[in-house]
Amino acid sequence: MTKVYLIRHGETEWNLNRRYQGHSDIALSEQGRYQAQQLLRRLAHENIDVLYASDLGRAVETAQIIASAHQKEVQLDQRFRECHFGQWEGLTFPEIEKAYPQEIETWRKRPGQLLVPGGESFALLQVRAYEALLDVVAKHKGENIAIVAHGGTIRTLLCAILDLDLDRAWQLKQDNTALNIISFYDDQTVIECINDTTHLLVGAFPQCENKVE
Template sequence: MNSPRQGRRLILWRHGQTSWNLERRFQGTTDIDLTEAGLGQARRAARLLASLQPDAIIASDLRRARDTAAELSALTGLRVHHDPALRETYAGDWQGLTHEEIIAAHGEQYAAWKRGEPVRRGGGELETDVADRAAPVVLAHAEKLPENGTLVVASHGGTIRTTIGRLLGLDSRHWESLGGLSNCCWSILGEGARGWRLMEHNAGTLPEPVLGDDD
């Protein structure tokens, strides 16, 4: 028989599909709506996440995250707390451009970013700037959870990656080693004796218990 789960749990949930996702345009803080497919993704994911009985929901105030979180709110009855600190990385002149257009106009900067160097993409934020604003909000809401409680954070791929990196104590040079999240997929951090642990990453189904020597 499995022992009951111990410690708090964070579910970091990326928003559903947008038209700019399909066009491979850099969104950043631009406020883009979900597509019909994205809304369907949010509804499907919300049904799964609701079964995990979350205790609280927080979300970016950008529409694509707000509308994603609203689907879970409708099923659980939980009020969503919206916070601009959970927005995607501000990317200045890159926002609205496709990756090909960014390479053509800002090739050296783009290459430096891909090498993992600290880059203010388009004159915007560093990844560490994003973690500085987002991670404290997540932790503040996690502290309000009941024992073994669950917090769902509806946000954006870049913000989620930097927040996970910060909460795990990884050096910012290694945050890119966390692969990207697909639309409406999530990562789960569990509270352990030595801090937060990454339990699931880029998941789209309900987590299974870890059975074996590492549980």
């Protein structure tokens, strides 16, 4: 069995302002770093053999914080990047609604059907991200793998694993530093949890306090 801890990065200022990031390289906010530290405590007792991340800074920093408790290097793979939002990057949701009313309606109701203007579709994102996931699982068979990626990326991966249409992607919520645990067996794949953010509750995992500097 190969276990994957699939993690969304911590919060950024653009997340807070509902501004589309995509491939824009936006750093974690102080709140995002706090979230990553809390997830570090959640995972401190787990035996993580290898860590991967998207090459965008918000994912890299989240992964590096987690890696600090496991003495592991973070390996980067740009295939785990967020969806490329093209002309939407840097815009807030209301700004996109005003400038692209027809496209945003499709995005709301049928996200799997939209090619973002100047960017990519969830279908294209899913192809590259799922290929990367399967490559990593095959390379590290029998190990525990942490992968830090992005909300859209993780939604498309969960759709691939569950054999769901991409139009159902918004039904799979992914909060900042959400933890998803997936076990890969020879004959099946089992999702153990989705969008776990219990590490952000006050007083969560006090038993890990003495294991984290």
